[in-house]
Amino acid sequence: MNLKEFSELLGLSPTTVSRALGGYPEVKEETRRKVAVAAREHNYRPNRRAASLATGRAMAIGHVIPTALNHEMVNPVFADFLAGAGEIYAAANYDLILSVVADGDELRAYRQMASTGSVDGIIVHGPRVEERRIDLLRDIGLPFVVHGRAPVEPTDYNFVDVDNVRSFRRATDLLLDLGHRRIALLNGHEVMDFARRRRDGYVSALTARGVQMRPDLMFQGEMSEQNGFRAAQSMLVGPEPPTAFIVSSLIMAMGVQRAAHDIGLTIGRDVSVVTHDDMLGYLGNGEDIPIFTATRSSVRAAGRRCAEILLDRIAHPGAAPVQEVWESDLIMGASTGPAPPS
Structure with missing residues (x-):
């Protein structure tokens, strides 16, 4: 069924139908609902080129x-x-x-x-x-x-946006409550606003508890598994290794897990990890019990809302x-x- 046929079925002009499906504000709500219901009933999907010509939009x-x-x-x-x-x-x-x-x-x-x-x-x-x-x-x-x-x-x-400051402050507070004082931050590039806010949340939590911020326990860069592995590996073999990590992505946290495993440490016992963005469609964080403690916000839901x-x-x-x-x-x-x- 083409646009002309569908419009004749409804007794409306092709322009009105295209504008109703495109969400134009000048179309009455009653008309918009009528067109949407009919489109579902008749499995009508408008031709994008025709819709573009009718509405004046690129679609x-x-x-x-x-x-x-x-x-x-x-x-x-x-x-x-x-x-x-x-x-x-x-x-x-x-x-x-x-x-x-x-x-x-x-x-x-x-x-x-x-x-x-x-x-x-x-x-x-x-x-x-x-x-x-x-x-x-x-x-x-x-x-x-x-x-x-x-x-x-x-x-x-x-x-x-996600409240990145609050998310990373909560994550840091959790680790401080568990007795950790050498807490590493593995972050994204701090030219990015989200990474700066995450660092601010981490620093503010440490400062509020009187815990000294250590630049040697802070990393910024691409949030890849390899960078997580290399940064954690370097820190864990140092003279005062961290007992916990806060990590900006699940992918990076997997690198931390690999680095800890390579030197015989058990995550959750010998070293703790809190990650962010663990709710990903094709990369899960366990099933019944999450593998990683995480500050979670659905990126897919953010895409839908934007x-x-x-x-x-x-x-x-x-x-x-x-x-x-x-x-x-x-x-x-x-x-x-x-x-x-x-």
Whole structure:
């Protein structure tokens, strides 16, 4: 069934049907519901090209990744975000356009997308401490949602973030309560805003308890299994090795587990580990009992929510910004225990 046939079935114009399915605000809610119900009953899926011609939209959302960060494309965290966002795009008949660009070429890519009209909006990934993309997207008028936050002014932009400061403070407090005092932090690149906030949560918890922060027990870099392994291996063979680790991703925590195993240590008994982002579609954290204690927040759910907000802002361009900061859950697993005797 094509758009014309489906429209005739409903007694509506093709433009009205396309706008109802696309979420345009000028379509009455009653009409929108009528079209949505009929589309489900008749298994109608509109042709994207026809929808684009009828609505004047590209029916596509852009995600721009610089080559310096193209490891994110095979990172389960990034893949889970795209899977969540993709569910919302598909339901609204939108395409996802993933553009990989040369380092430093992101701003040009955004300008080109705006000038060619190839996308209706943008999801901004990995906001940085020194962030330039938000101002540019404001200037060129492309609707956007940031996954995370950036310390920029004005702050009136759409975002969905996890309370990284509180998450890492809670994780550090847990280990301090268990008697640990030599607690290592394995973090992402601290040019990224989320990593800076995580470090701040860790440092604030140590400071509040009068525990000295040790730079030799802090690592920042790509959150890979190999980096987790190398950083933990180097720290564990030092003269004053850590008795616990706080790690910014489950993938990195697996590297810590491998390093501990290689020198005969048992996770949860000889050394404790708390990780973040353990809820990934194809990389689980155990079943009945979690392998790792974790601060958990669903990346897939964040992808869905960012997509929902962006599509709503495309349909309602004058609406107030949506700004959501999610709490993480502290999940107790088998990887934490009391600090071992000195």
